[in-house]
Amino acid sequence: MSAPLRIQVFVSREQEGQYLTVPFVMPPKVESLSLTCQYERRAGTGSGGFTPRQEINIIDLGLIAPDGTQVGASGSDKDSFQVSETEATPGYRTCRLVPGEWRILLGAYKIAPEGVAVAYELTFTHKRLRLLKGDLHTHTLASDGVLTLDELGRHALRHGLDFLAVTDHNQMVPTDALPRLPGLTMIPGIEWTHYKGHANFTGVDAPYDGSFMANTFEEVQARFASARQRGALITLNHPFDEGCPFTFDMESLPFDCLEIWNGPMRMSNMQAIALWHSFLAAGKKIPVCGGSDYHRSQLFLFPGGPTTCVYAMSAGVSDILAALRQGHAYVVYAPGGPTLELTAGESLMGDSVPFSTVKELEITVNGLRAGDVVQVVTAQGGTPLLKAENDGNFRGHYRMDSPGFARIEVLREFIPGIPMLPALVSNPVYFDTQNRASRLI
Numbered sequence: 539m540s541a542p543l544r545i546q547v548f549v550s551r552e553q554e555g556q557y558l559t560v561p562f563v564m565p566p567k568v569e570s571l572s573l574t575c576q577y578e579r580r581a582g583t584g585s586g587g588f589t590p591r592q593e594i595n596i597i598d599l600g601l602i603a604p605d606g607t608q609v610g611a612s613g614s615d616k617d618s619f620q621v622s623e624t625e626a627t628p629g630y631r632t633c634r635l636v637p638g639e640w641r642i643l644l645g646a647y648k649i650a651p652e653g654v655a656v657a658y659e660l661t662f663t664h665k666r667l668r669l670l671k672g673d674l675h676t677h678t679l680a681s682d683g684v685l686t687l688d689e690l691g692r693h694a695l696r697h698g699l700d701f702l703a704v705t706d707h708n709q710m711v712p713t714d715a716l717p718r719l720p721g722l723t724m725i726p727g728i729e730w731t732h733y734k735g736h737a738n739f740t741g742v743d744a745p746y747d748g749s750f751m752a753n754t755f756e757e758v759q760a761r762f763a764s765a766r767q768r769g770a771l772i773t774l775n776h777p778f779d780e781g782c783p784f785t786f787d788m789e790s791l792p793f794d795c796l797e798i799w800n801g802p803m804r805m806s807n808m809q810a811i812a813l814w815h816s817f818l819a820a821g822k823k824i825p826v827c828g829g830s831d832y833h834r835s836q837l838f839l840f841p842g843g844p845t846t847c848v849y850a851m852s853a854g855v856s857d858i859l860a861a862l863r864q865g866h867a868y869v870v871y872a873p874g875g876p877t878l879e880l881t882a883g884e885s886l887m888g889d890s891v892p893f894s895t896v897k898e899l900e901i902t903v904n905g906l907r908a909g910d911v912v913q914v915v916t917a918q919g920g921t922p923l924l925k926a927e928n929d930g931n932f933r934g935h936y937r938m939d940s941p942g943f944a945r946i947e948v949l950r951e952f953i954p955g956i957p958m959l960p961a962l963v964s965n966p967v968y969f970d971t972q973n974r975a976s977r978l979i
């Protein structure tokens with residue numbers, strides 16, 4: 539939080555009956571704005587006796603965004619409000635606090651003959667990196683799930699999730715239809731579902747015009763191009779699913795993320811991880827995510843199974859999606875599973891660093907169980923860093939001996955006698971040689 543910004547304006551009697559605006563500059567990276575407004579509303583100092591104190595000034599309050607849209611208008615009833623991308627005082631809407639010139643609405647409803655001084659105090663709370671847990675792939679009654687949006691959201695909160703994308707088959711759930719549940723960021727989305735593959739378009743209300751239907755590859759490309767152009771996060775889903783694998787040519791469609799972990803860990807997810815690993819080994823940079831594909835609660839099927847954990851600058855949809863695009867994320871089998879910090883210099887997982895100056899990974903894993911293996915995985919394969927003897931935490935380093943990528947896996951023996959399975963899979967840090975900044979997407 540920075541020092542408050544104070545703005546004082548004088549309103550004269552001649553301006554009574556006018557709607558005025560007071561400009562101010564929104565600094566970059568603001569998460570929430572609190573504003574208070576003070577002026578002499580009633581005459582005298584308060585000993586009103588038997589006569590009520592008279593209102594000599596009445597000022598209306600509101601907020602206008604840089605693009606001219608009305609964020610809120612609360613008349614003279616409120617003398618303060620708060621706005622962020624996730625919460626807002628009633629009468630105001632949640633919105634991104636984009637940098638630029640915003641305006642306070644000042645309605646000069648009633649002004650004393652001598653005029654009035656109006657003092658605003660604006661407090662900006664800045665964004666900061668935080669770890670958020672969520673599920674990017676869920677279904678409701680609107681397609682083949684069994685819960686309403688509200689029930690699904692509450693279920694996600696009970697499982698300890700901070701965000702939840704709703705991705706019904708070929709049914710868009712727009713932002714305004716999403717319930718507002720404190721502590722849970724709900725992300726609008728759709729699972730674009732085709733006989734040849736599924737993809738999630740999340741974060742926008744209308745990724746394309748018209749219907750989902752596409753009978754030619756050109757029509758498929760048009761849906762993806764529209765979703766990309768409108769700012770949706772595009773995820774290619776469950777590429778090796780037993781029932782509906784992704785069979786389109788990935789190289790000819792734009793996407794932001796590959797869903798390498800869909801529902802319980804099993805062969806199809808291992809194949810997806812192997813495919814992704816082969817892309818990485820070929821020098822491509824592809825962020826990954828996971829999703830439960832939750833339809834109804836069954837053994838091993840629950841919201842957050844798996845959980846995608848993101849390092850985001852706020853709990854707003856735009857910052858969560860930005861973190862996913864940047865690969866500032868890892869996937870873990872459940873919300874209560876181990877947590878990971880993976881950095882190289884000042885950079886996080888998903889980032890690229892120059893190998894000439896940064897060679898060292900720093901790894902912290904909390905919440906390990908006895909028997910867990912922490913391994914770093916590069917193009918050359920996996921290198922175990924720890925086999926945990928007890929429940930606990932791990933802190934260690936890994937030094938790269940050549941450029942490439944390095945990612946972390948935690949392996950666990952979930953059922954005695956069954957081979958170890960991934961309990962956590964992270965995005966890599968990319969150690970680039972000079973001039974190497976290729977991206978597939």
Ligand SMILES: [Zn+2]
Nearest residue numbers: 729736775782
């Ligand atoms: Zn699907």
Ligand SMILES: [Zn+2]
Nearest residue numbers: 675677729831
């Ligand atoms: Zn699905």
